[in-house]
Amino acid sequence: MAKLLVHESAGAREFEIIDNEVHMGRELDNTLRLPDPSISRHHCVIRKLGGGFEIQDLQSSNGVLVNGNRVQSSPLRDGDRITLGQVQLTFQDPHPEVAATVAINIQDAPVPSGTVRMSAEDLAAIHVGKPAGGGEGPFPVQDQNATGPVAVPAPATPVTPPLPPATPPVAPPPAPKPVTPAPASAPAADGPMPAFLAAYLPPIPDDAQPIGERGDFFTRLVAVIIDVVPFIVLYIAVFVLGVIVPFLGCIVFPLLGLAGLAYSFLFIPYCESHYGGSIGKKLMKLRIVPEDNPLGRIDFGTAILRRVGHILNFTILYLLVFGSERKHVGDMISKSVCIKVDR
DSSP: OOEEEEEETTEEEEEEOOSSEEEEESSTTSSEEOOOTTSOTTOEEEEEETTEEEEEEOSOSSOEEETTEEESEEEEOTTOEEEETTEEEEEEOSSOOOHHHHHHHHHHSOOOSSOOOOOHHHHHHHHTTOOGGGSSSOOOOOOSSOSSOOOOOOOSSOOOOOOOOOOOOOOOOOOOOOOOOOOOSOOGGGOSOOHHHHTTSOOSSOOOOEEEEEOOHHHHHHHHHHHHHHHHHHHHHHHHHHHHOHHHHHHHHHHHHHHHHHIIIIIHHHHHHHTSSOHHHHHTTEEEEETTOTTOOOOHHHHHHHHHHHHHTTTGGGGGGGSSSOOOHHHHHHTEEEEEEOO
């Protein structure tokens, strides 16, 4: 039976598809309710068509992505990854209906005149993909039900009577899963990022998956504090130096101000547009993504708009993150969101 795996922070939740239509959305009248703010009230529908299934977008705000591609309607196959806002689902249909194809193949096949009886060893050999009898010739045959003589090539060895039922053969072990390399550093082609910083930023491509939740106020606050701590320490050191040697302080303070502007409006936007987050957001398992694509990246101009929004947020507007949408002014004007990821 076809089913959907809804990936949540607590694990995967299974939903079996037993109806011809499964409506998904945030409202209570949906077949599968997804109470996430990124989900529209009536987001999409999965329909059973013939021997398969199809998903259709119901003019949702954030759209429907199948294997990373935004679609209006698309057929679904076993293992397809569905993205609805910040919610990730996996479609499973391990046994699609293929009755019509099987029937045609059976009708085309020649009808045998007798029953082919096979030993337990032959059955075990076929189960693991080897030819029966240890060779490539025809199976040994004892034609007990045929109404006339059957021309069968003589076997190379005498036919032995069937053995008693043996222990069911053991299936071959599954192929080992590919090992994902540890994201110790970003590739050299990703940009002129110093090697000592690469370990603290998400790799490209980033294999982290959204957990269906946006960053909360306190998690984002800690990420910002982590980002500004190095500059606070540097400012204190320069202030002490300016007190001890006033002449050096007059020179270093303006340079430090320029470095602060470059850090805020060049380095941080570069990290958010190129890697999906700064060092603080990496450590707090946060990513900055477009509103309609939780697996995407924002561009550099959008990242600059977020920094402008941070300036406008130096009021109580930061408290907007406590709302149901978890978006402050910077998120709104840049049409991006801060989401939580699993690594």
